[in-house]
Amino acid sequence: xxxxxxxxxxxxGQLLNILNEQYGLVGELSDLPSYIDLNRKLTTADxxxxxxxxxxxxxxxxxxxFENLVINRLSxxxxxELQVPSLISAKSGDDLIEIKDEQNQSCLMRVIxxxxxxxxxxxxxxxxxxxxxxxxxxxxxxxxxATIEHPAAHRYLKWDxxxxxxxxxxxxxxxxxxxxxxTEENQTGGTKINLINQALQSYEAQVLPLxxxxxxxxxxxxxxxxxxxxxxxxxxxxxxxxxxxxxxSFRIAEIAIASAYAIMNKTNAEEIIGAMVQAYxxxxxxxxxxxxxxxxxxxxxxxxxxxxxxxxYSQSPENDYLLISQQGAxxxxxxxxxxxxxxxxxxxxxxxxxxxxxxxxxxxDIIDYRKKHLSENLSLAYxxxxxxxxxxxxxxxxxxxxxxxxxxxxxxxxxxxxxGVVAAGQRQMSTLNTNTRYLHDNIVRFAEKLLSxxxxxxxxxxxxxxxxxxxxxxxxxxxxxxxxKAMVVVEGAYHGNANACIDISPYKFxxxxxxxxxxxxxxxxxxxxxxxxxRGRNEETGLQYGKDVKRAIEALAQExxxxxxxxxxxxxxxxGQVIHxxxxxxxxxxxxxxxxxxxxxxxxxVGMGRVGTHWWAFQTQDVVPDIVTIGKPxxxxxxxxxxxxxxxxxDSFVTGMEYFNTFGGNPVSCAIGxxxxxxxxxxxxxxxxxxxxxxxxxxxxxxQSKFPVIGDVRGxxxxxxxxxxxxxxxxxxxxxxxxxxxxxxxSEGILLTTEGPFxxxxxxxxxxxxxxxxxxxxLSSLEMILTEQGAQP
Numbered sequence: 001x002x003x004x005x006x007x008x009x010x011x012x013g014q015l016l017n018i019l020n021e022q023y024g025l026v027g028e029l030s031d032l033p034s035y036i037d038l039n040r041k042l043t044t045a046d047x048x049x050x051x052x053x054x055x056x057x058x059x060x061x062x063x064x065x066f067e068n069l070v071i072n073r074l075s076x077x078x079x080x081e082l083q084v085p086s087l088i089s090a091k092s093g094d095d096l097i098e099i100k101d102e103q104n105q106s107c108l109m110r111v112i113x114x115x116x117x118x119x120x121x122x123x124x125x126x127x128x129x130x131x132x133x134x135x136x137x138x139x140x141x142x143x144x145x146a147t148i149e150h151p152a153a154h155r156y157l158k159w160d161x162x163x164x165x166x167x168x169x170x171x172x173x174x175x176x177x178x179x180x181x182x183t184e185e186n187q188t189g190g191t192k193i194n195l196i197n198q199a200l201q202s203y204e205a206q207v208l209p210l211x212x213x214x215x216x217x218x219x220x221x222x223x224x225x226x227x228x229x230x231x232x233x234x235x236x237x238x239x240x241x242x243x244x245x246x247x248x249s250f251r252i253a254e255i256a257i258a259s260a261y262a263i264m265n266k267t268n269a270e271e272i273i274g275a276m277v278q279a280y281x282x283x284x285x286x287x288x289x290x291x292x293x294x295x296x297x298x299x300x301x302x303x304x305x306x307x308x309x310x311x312x313y314s315q316s317p318e319n320d321y322l323l324i325s326q327q328g329a330x331x332x333x334x335x336x337x338x339x340x341x342x343x344x345x346x347x348x349x350x351x352x353x354x355x356x357x358x359x360x361x362x363x364x365d366i367i368d369y370r371k372k373h374l375s376e377n378l379s380l381a382y383x384x385x386x387x388x389x390x391x392x393x394x395x396x397x398x399x400x401x402x403x404x405x406x407x408x409x410x411x412x413x414x415x416x417x418x419x420g421v422v423a424a425g426q427r428q429m430s431t432l433n434t435n436t437r438y439l440h441d442n443i444v445r446f447a448e449k450l451l452s453x454x455x456x457x458x459x460x461x462x463x464x465x466x467x468x469x470x471x472x473x474x475x476x477x478x479x480x481x482x483x484x485k486a487m488v489v490v491e492g493a494y495h496g497n498a499n500a501c502i503d504i505s506p507y508k509f510x511x512x513x514x515x516x517x518x519x520x521x522x523x524x525x526x527x528x529x530x531x532x533x534x535r536g537r538n539e540e541t542g543l544q545y546g547k548d549v550k551r552a553i554e555a556l557a558q559e560x561x562x563x564x565x566x567x568x569x570x571x572x573x574x575x576g577q578v579i580h581x582x583x584x585x586x587x588x589x590x591x592x593x594x595x596x597x598x599x600x601x602x603x604x605x606v607g608m609g610r611v612g613t614h615w616w617a618f619q620t621q622d623v624v625p626d627i628v629t630i631g632k633p634x635x636x637x638x639x640x641x642x643x644x645x646x647x648x649x650x651d652s653f654v655t656g657m658e659y660f661n662t663f664g665g666n667p668v669s670c671a672i673g674x675x676x677x678x679x680x681x682x683x684x685x686x687x688x689x690x691x692x693x694x695x696x697x698x699x700x701x702x703x704q705s706k707f708p709v710i711g712d713v714r715g716x717x718x719x720x721x722x723x724x725x726x727x728x729x730x731x732x733x734x735x736x737x738x739x740x741x742x743x744x745x746x747s748e749g750i751l752l753t754t755e756g757p758f759x760x761x762x763x764x765x766x767x768x769x770x771x772x773x774x775x776x777x778x779l780s781s782l783e784m785i786l787t788e789q790g791a792q793p
Contacts, residue, residue, distance in 0.1 A: 347401030391416030415769030467631025468496030546587020576756030577721025612690025612717030
């Protein structure tokens with residue numbers, strides 16, 4: 001039995017006869033490539049060139065009528081500068097006729113004008129003007145296509161981006177799972193299937209939920225490098241052909257598809273896409289939701305192409321060209337995988353000025369409003385304040401998409417917008433949020449998780465909303481337990497912004513606008529082994545500073561003020577990232593307890609595994625406090641704090657007066673707290689903090705050996721300080737130099753600030769999402785800046 005070919009079968013002679021009979025055309029025929037159709041070029045006697053297109057036997061007449069409708073409309077549209085092929089009518093006046101091939105099969109035939117020119121794929125299109133003209137041309141075409149409707153536009157098409165995840169899931173198994181070359185374009189070092197899976201996951205997570213919001217219309221849908229003609233002299237696109245993949249789909253897919261091909265074999269994908277988007281938007285304005293989905297959509301188009309071509313190769317393994325042609329797509333997909341998605345989206349929003357339509361104020365407007373309607377006590381970082389609009393992991397982003405490495409934010413402990421933490425809060429908030437007067441599982445689970453990190457003596461939790469609240473509650477507990485008020489505090493310490501906390505914070509009461517120490521406060525020396533009264537990181541230094549706590553206690557006693565409590569940060573924060581010498585807290589606590597006082601460990605800044613070796617910094621001193629206060633990192637940016645104490649102290653607080661905190665311990669906060677602890681444990685973040693902290697300190701000490709302005713490097717885990725001095729003998733603070741370094745680091749995309757009584761200590765306490773690559777970026781940037789004149793002592 002003879003098989004019937006899907007491709008029409010006609011000799012040149014047979015086709016010339018049909019052309020003469022139906023169109024009155026004569027000339028010479030030459031072959032043109034096609035997948036399953038029959039395409040020929042006709043050159044007439046007067047030199048005119050036409051394309052004869054005979055569709056495969058399965059081609060729908062409705063589909064071709066749809067194409068013809070669009071071609072006619074585009075060719076008549078004066079606003080479209082791009083050439084499109086015009087249709088040649090038969091003698092009957094029809095632009096689509098039915099013929100018989102030599103197998104007596106019915107086929108549909110068209111004749112269209114031949115567009116002469118050089119195709120994109122065979123041209124050096126590295127100049128952005130090519131991309132800009134393509135974006136502008138596609139925008140002009142889409143504006144016209146939006147006015148057209150035809151039933152065939154809604155047919156199923158496997159190249160329709162709306163079906164892309166289904167196509168990739170069906171065909172990705174045909175991809176040869178090789179390790180990607182580690183080239184300039186590809187720095188992933190992963191396997192091909194991993195790259196496809198990442199594209200698929202991004203698409204399903206970020207695009208599928210927005211399907212209903214994305215503008216849809218008929219689009220050209222195939223602006224690939226073999227369907228575009230270019231004018232090399234003018235460096236612009238001049239023609240477009242092959243309308244077979246038109247479909248009603250997402251408008252933004254037009255740009256996604258064009259971008260996928262435009263970035264192939266290029267190394268500046270982000271710049272190319274930005275130029276195309278900006279040019280398109282100026283003609284046919286986009287919506288913010290379209291910008292949001294563009295990057296995962298470009299990745300998905302490439303994933304579809306790679307999956308389908310891999311399937312085709314499995315059916316025709318002798319066709320090595322299918323694998324060779326994939327190389328540009330793999331490089332493009334690898335390059336896209338290196339793009340910071342948040343920065344990319346914000347940059348496109350800025351280029352299109354869509355962000356100005358979403359955001360109410362420009363930075364200076366916000367500054368002016370703050371000065372007029374918010375307290376001027378609210379300070380701003382940097383000479384030119386930043387407007388931060390997004391965060392992810394260890395990075396923050398401004399409204400223009402500029403990315404900044406955040407090395408100072410110990411609040412977002414496990415990383416900005418940690419997915420697990422965000423999801424936990426969203427889930428619980430969508431179900432219930434109430435107060436502790438009702439029973440709920442979350443508060444019990446959270447307490448259990450938190451107490452599991454503590455010494456067994458600390459067995460009672462009380463939940464609040466901030467470190468200030470936690471320290472104020474700790475004072476109430478201590479005073480009720482001891483029936484005393486007098487406190488010993490560390491010079492330069494800060495414990496919060498409530499009145500009671502200001503009273504025990506020398507950083508505030510001895511600072512600008514402060515009223516000095518209350519008469520029931522005595523200060524003890526900062527246990528600073530670098531520039532303090534006693535120097536050296538050894539136990540003898542720790543004992544000497546511990547004795548100074550005893551001196552302060554005795555000074556209170558001489559004034560007939562028995563000690564209530566000693567409160568001390570387990571590592572000094574605003575005091576200058578001071579790591580206590582060995583034995584300090586053990587000595588200090590012994591003196592406090594001998595005097596009948598309570599030991600309060602303020603872990604608001606340094607707790608939750610940041611020190612690497614332990615959950616809590618007080619554990620590095622081999623002590624157990626009576627009360628521990630926890631704040632900033634506990635909620636990863638959500639207002640959540642806690643006080644943990646002994647059963648005995650907790651019992652003393654039960655006097656008949658209810659302790660109730662409207663928001664403390666609510667189900668949402670507790671769900672978030674559980675998620676943060678889980679993230680630390682499951683992500684191995686304590687070990688990470690230890691390892692990376694040691695790496696950072698090692699790098700800083702290498703810089704210290706080269707640059708005398710770094711006088712000291714100190715730290716535990718990812719809580720590190722680098723003190724700047726003009727002279728290593730006199731320890732004169734290098735304030736101007738460190739201010740210069742801070743501003744220069746910002747200009748390099750790194751955010752840091754200073755601490756210490758002289759503001760000459762680099763405060764390094766990034767989110768634990770901070771990576772080795774981030775550390776290398778910081779260290780190399782700092783080294784470069786330290787060579788500059790402004791950093792010299």
